[in-house]
Amino acid sequence: MKDIETWFDKQGDKITYENISEFKLLIKLLPDGRYINIIRKVENIRSLEQNNAMWGIPYKYFEAALVEGGTFKDPSKKMVHEWCMVHCLPPDYKQRILDEWLKVEPIINFKTSETYKEPFRLTTTKMHKSDAVHYYENMQMLYAESFSTGFENDMIPDPTKDWKKQKQ
Numbered sequence: 001m002k003d004i005e006t007w008f009d010k011q012g013d014k015i016t017y018e019n020i021s022e023f024k025l026l027i028k029l030l031p032d033g034r035y036i037n038i039i040r041k042v043e044n045i046r047s048l049e050q051n052n053a054m055w056g057i058p059y060k061y062f063e064a065a066l067v068e069g070g071t072f073k074d075p076s077k078k079m080v081h082e083w084c085m086v087h088c089l090p091p092d093y094k095q096r097i098l099d100e101w102l103k104v105e106p107i108i109n110f111k112t113s114e115t116y117k118e119p120f121r122l123t124t125t126k127m128h129k130s131d132a133v134h135y136y137e138n139m140q141m142l143y144a145e146s147f148s149t150g151f152e153n154d155m156i157p158d159p160t161k162d163w164k165k166q167k168q
Contacts, residue, residue, distance in 0.1 A: 007125055009048045016048065018125060046124070046132035053159035054124070054132070058139040059084060061156050065147035085122040088138040093131045097123060 007018040017023060055077070063080045066072045072079060098120060106115035127135065140156045148154045 011048075044128045046127040046129055050127075050129065050132040050136075050159075051124070054136060054139075055081075057159060058136065058143065058156045061143055061147070062139070065143065069147070081124075082122070084139060085124065088135055088142055089122060089124075090131060090134040090138065093127065093135070094122065097126055100126070 006023045009016045059077065059080050062084055063075055066075060066080065066083065101120045104117065106117040108115050136159065143156050
């Protein structure tokens, strides 16, 4: 059985899971038995504020542009996220997560003796703060070059601490 890894943020007494429904499903699917739960603090990972700004600002711009341009008819948030990762993740970050994936040992199915390895996929969960800054900048540049009309209100703005309030 492979390890289950989930990410969460703790602020005061509040815990926010990255994908709590997926985590709960994985726990339900575990066979009966005894397990160990290890909690490790992640240093220098992109902040919750960076993540929220990423989903709340540039992804919204790209969603509208990709629909208007005919790339997607009715994209889900996940589709926009995946499209942005392919086109805007910094190359050194992509290489780092590929290198991590290459080091993961395949899982052995002891009943069939077959090995299995999860397919490689892009993710933003392992970003350092600087990776998140470069990703955001890459999204701003790609949008400006490929989708923007050039007017100031049609540019992806820099995130500010109160970007949610400014949006309203």
